[in-house]
Amino acid sequence: MQGQEPAGGVLYLVGTPIGNLGDLSPRARQVLAGVDRVACEDTRRSGLLLHQLGLRRGDSSGHGDPDQSRGPRLVSFHQHNQTARIPELLAALAAGEAVAVISDAGLPGISDPGEALVAATRAAGHEVICVPGPSAVTTALVSSGLPTGRFCFEGFLPARANQRRKRLRELAGEPRTLVLFEAPHRLLELLEDLQELLGDRPLQVARELTKRHEQQVGPTVSAALAHFRRTPPVGECTLVLGGAPPPPATPAWDEVRLRAELEQLVREGLSRREATRSLAERSGHSRRQLYALLHSEEGRGKALQGDA
16 A cells, blocks of 8 residues: 655656546546646646636646645646756756646556656656556557457557558567557548558557547447548547468378379379479468479389389
8 A cells, every 4th residue: 555645756647538428437636736846748738627626726937826726837748858857857856846747638657658757757766656547558458359368569560551560560470469549630541551451450440538529439440540530539449359360271281192292293294393382272281392202202113113
């Protein structure tokens, strides 16, 4: 059981709602109400969240609604200022402040600068505590109907088409369920690439999670593509994609039978190369193995003739 929270000199990762304000936990509200400062992606958006919680947004000007409870100081923390901001936050922790980091929605540290801050905080010897909360990754995954026992999260794929396609080719053989994020203006391009490079796999595209108009579109890549061609997507999407199907079972190697089939094909007029290619396509065995088998029989036959 944690002691009195929040404690000075501790960095708190606080999960915030991904849509429904009712999903904020009492513990998260307690921590946000008690920390000295909150590092957030967008101070206006986070200020609105604090206002909805009845907390006055604190800042250097001292302005705020006196009828609301005192709230923490908000400081912007995003990918464009994290290099300069991390030392400031570490200094605050060293001075004994309690600091919280939140994202615009969900659990910080996933596809945002919170990851770098946590690493730097631990390296500096300060304690890091996570106050769990909603996550689009797990929310979309467990409601998709796709396998959840083993999955991997890829976040946002590269925005440039050639880099995105390269990464998808690298993921083509991944057997685990894949979870991806995508912006609405790139969703169609991603779905088209998925269909071309990975095939028409099971898929659910989740949007507006936990909100009134929550939607999951599937159940396949082609079905989602057809839907969003008719109805342009709005809002960031979370995609849950079925993993690569297992490779076909390797057929049993029956040397006697395979050699007999090769010899029969040669008797029917095919060249040795044509015979091995034809049997490889039907049997699933490699052409190289079958070609070696055919030649090994010829070599054995010549050796027997020499002994005679």
